[in-house]
Amino acid sequence: MNQPLPITLANGKENPMDQPLDTGRLIAGGKEAHMNQPLGTGRLIAGGKEGHMNKSHAGRHVALANGKESQLCKTRHAHPLAGLVTPTNKQLCSVVVALWLALLAPSLARADPLRNVLGAQEDGARKVKPGEIVQLPRDHGAHPDYRSEWWYLTGNLKDEQGRDYGLQWTLFRHGVAGQGISANSGGASGNPWLSPQLWLAQFAITDLARGRHRQDERSSRQGPGLAGASKGEYWLREWSLKSQATTRGADLFPATLRVDSKIGQLKLRVNALKPMVLQGKGGYSEKSPGNASLYYSYPRLALTGTLTLDGEARSVTGQGWFDHEWSSSVLADWQSGWDWFSLQLIDGRELMLFRLRTKEGRSEPENRYGILIEPDGSSRVLAPESIVLTSGKTWRGPKGQDYPVEWQLKAADLNLVIKARQPNQAMTGRFDYWEGAVTVEGDAQGLGYLEMTGY
Numbered sequence: 001m002n003q004p005l006p007i008t009l010a011n012g013k014e015n016p017m018d019q020p021l022d023t024g025r026l027i028a029g030g031k032e033a034h035m036n037q038p039l040g041t042g043r044l045i046a047g048g049k050e051g052h053m054n055k056s057h058a059g060r061h062v063a064l065a066n067g068k069e070s071q072l073c074k075t076r077h078a079h080p081l082a083g084l085v086t087p088t089n090k091q092l093c094s095v096v097v098a099l100w101l102a103l104l105a106p107s108l109a110r111a112d113p114l115r116n117v118l119g120a121q122e123d124g125a126r127k128v129k130p131g132e133i134v135q136l137p138r139d140h141g142a143h144p145d146y147r148s149e150w151w152y153l154t155g156n157l158k159d160e161q162g163r164d165y166g167l168q169w170t171l172f173r174h175g176v177a178g179q180g181i182s183a184n185s186g187g188a189s190g191n192p193w194l195s196p197q198l199w200l201a202q203f204a205i206t207d208l209a210r211g212r213h214r215q216d217e218r219s220s221r222q223g224p225g226l227a228g229a230s231k232g233e234y235w236l237r238e239w240s241l242k243s244q245a246t247t248r249g250a251d252l253f254p255a256t257l258r259v260d261s262k263i264g265q266l267k268l269r270v271n272a273l274k275p276m277v278l279q280g281k282g283g284y285s286e287k288s289p290g291n292a293s294l295y296y297s298y299p300r301l302a303l304t305g306t307l308t309l310d311g312e313a314r315s316v317t318g319q320g321w322f323d324h325e326w327s328s329s330v331l332a333d334w335q336s337g338w339d340w341f342s343l344q345l346i347d348g349r350e351l352m353l354f355r356l357r358t359k360e361g362r363s364e365p366e367n368r369y370g371i372l373i374e375p376d377g378s379s380r381v382l383a384p385e386s387i388v389l390t391s392g393k394t395w396r397g398p399k400g401q402d403y404p405v406e407w408q409l410k411a412a413d414l415n416l417v418i419k420a421r422q423p424n425q426a427m428t429g430r431f432d433y434w435e436g437a438v439t440v441e442g443d444a445q446g447l448g449y450l451e452m453t454g455y
Contacts, residue, residue: 125175125328128292134283136250136276139294140243140324142173142229144197147328149173151234153241153257153270154342154449155303155320156421156437165307165316166206166421166437166449167266169241169257171234173222174198199227201236203259205266206425206437207309213422213436214263214309217429241270250276252322253298257305268305270320272298274350275377280369285325287356288335288367293327299342299350299373319344321449334362337454339389341409341418341438345446348375353387353411357454372412387411395423401455403434416442418450 125147143149150172157165176196199222204215218236220227227236232243232252243255253272259265279285279295286292301320306313321342331337340354353370368389370382388411391404405420418438425436433453440446 127328128284128294128326130284130286130292132284132294133281134278134294134296136296137232137252139283139296140232140252143294143326144173144175144195146326147175148330149229149326150324151229151241152323152325153301153320154435154437155301155318156447156449157303157307157316157318159307159314159316161314163314164208164421164437165318166204166208166425167303167318167320168202168204168427168435168449169239169259169266170202171229171236171239171241172200172202173229174200195222197222199236200430201227201239202427202429203239203261203263203266204425204427204435205264205307205309206422208421208437211422211424213424213426215427215429216261216263219430252276253301263309265308266305268303268316270322271302271304273300273302273319274298274373277371277373277377277379279352279371280381285369286367287327287330288332288364291327291329291332293325293330295323295325297324297342297352298322299352300344319447321350331356332364334359334364335367335454336360337452339404340451341407341448343416343418343438343440343446343448345440345444347444347446349373349444351411351414353382353389353409355387355389370411382412395420397426397432397434397455398428399432401426401432401434403452403455407450414443416440416444418448420450421447 126145128146150170152170153167154169155167157167159165174197176198198219200217200219202215202217204213206213218239220236222228225237229235232245232255234241239259239261241255241257243252245251245254251272253270255270257266257268257270259267275298277297277299279297280292283294283296284292285295299321301322303316303318303320305316307316308314321344323342335356336359338354338356341352343351345351350373351370352373353368355369356367358364358366368384368387370384370387371379372382373379388409390408392406392408393404394402395405397403403423403426405423407418409416409418418440421437421439426432426434431453433451434455435451436449438448438450440448
């Protein structure tokens with residue numbers, strides 16, 4: 001775009017849509033949510049409740065989000081810029097409104113927003129099919145034809161004083177149903193604002209010495225300078241993972257992770273110690289009959305840099321894990337959630353496995369998958385029947401979830417005990433789940449990360 005596109009936002013004044021505006025509030029379903037990303041000023045009425053946004057602009061128009069008349073995408077006839085409300089700009093309005101409501105409403109009004117993102121739906125999104133494979137470097141970037149996608153980096157860090165930390169940084173992309181999903185929905189206009197994509201970044205640090213779990217998240221629609229994933233860079237405003245690879249091969253690393261957050265600041269140099277691994281069959285990872293993702297991992301990363309908490313900068317080193325996965329249907333309607341483990345053993349091997357749990361009362365077998373990666377980078381997929389997971393001690397989460405924080409695992413001729421490095425590592429932002437650092441004991445020792453959803 002050569003210049004900002006003025007458009008009426010809720011209360012009558014124009015705002016250039018290439019500049020994210022500041023905080024506001026939306027009241028939906030009787031609850032209030034703070035919006036710290038990019039839509040602007042005015043008032044929105046959702047479900048009969050009125051939400052006041054920030055007061056930097058005044059005006060007249062009110063948007064209704066309950067199926068009644070909306071003036072959000074109208075300009076007054078007397079306005080000198082009224083001629084800019086062309087069909088293309090009206091399409092932009094509809095996309096912006098859909099993104100706004102999809103961004104805020106799920107966590108306020110739905111009991112299980114994660115299922116609404118990852119469950120099978122008939123919305124025109126492309127589904128992963130048998131025979132599809134991951135091809136790099138092409139597939140490092142975003143896949144907007146598929147509904148959901150995430151880039152995920154976790155690790156265990158230690159500072160120069162011997163204090164330990166867990167790290168999680170995740171970037172999510174989600175296409176909005178009913179708006180064409182694909183980034184190409186802008187059509188011949190080539191308008192970068194007509195991409196119906198939402199982005200969410202989450203950052204968490206577990207300060208194990210203090211027993212604290214700190215977390216932050218940011219969200220945005222897609223647009224120039226706001227959020228995206230391409231050419232080895234993954235970002236949501238100033239949170240970014242950027243490749244420094246000097247050759248045009250398939251490698252993503254080395255890379256730099258930068259996060260400037262209300263909970264602290266992090267700058268890490270990230271290097272791959274072992275080659276990338278394709279999960280499943282060439283990257284095709286089946287979750288249940290008819291539901292699958294495309295999925296690859298970097299199973300052991302060297303992490304070096306600076307972590308700043310409470311104004312104190314500390315040098316940190318450690319090891320991490322990186323995943324990239326995309327799909328339009330991860331969970332079947334009979335699956336309740338998953339338990340996912342990435343374990344880095346001190347003997348140089350890695351073990352990754354997950355199980356998708358079957359809902360109580362259903363007869364379908366749970367889906368189990370595991371892969372053992374040898375020190376030389378070779379790997380083998382484990383037979384599902386050889387994976388036996390038994391949950392032990394639980395911890396009561398902030399919303400009453402009973403998360404297992406101790407596990408017995410039998411897999412690949414190994415008998416392992418996996419324990420949370422501290423129980424309190426629940427994520428409580430847009431989605432509720434448990435994501436945290438773990439220890440490994442038994443036939444092998446090591447560290448890793450565990451993710452649990454659907455509890």
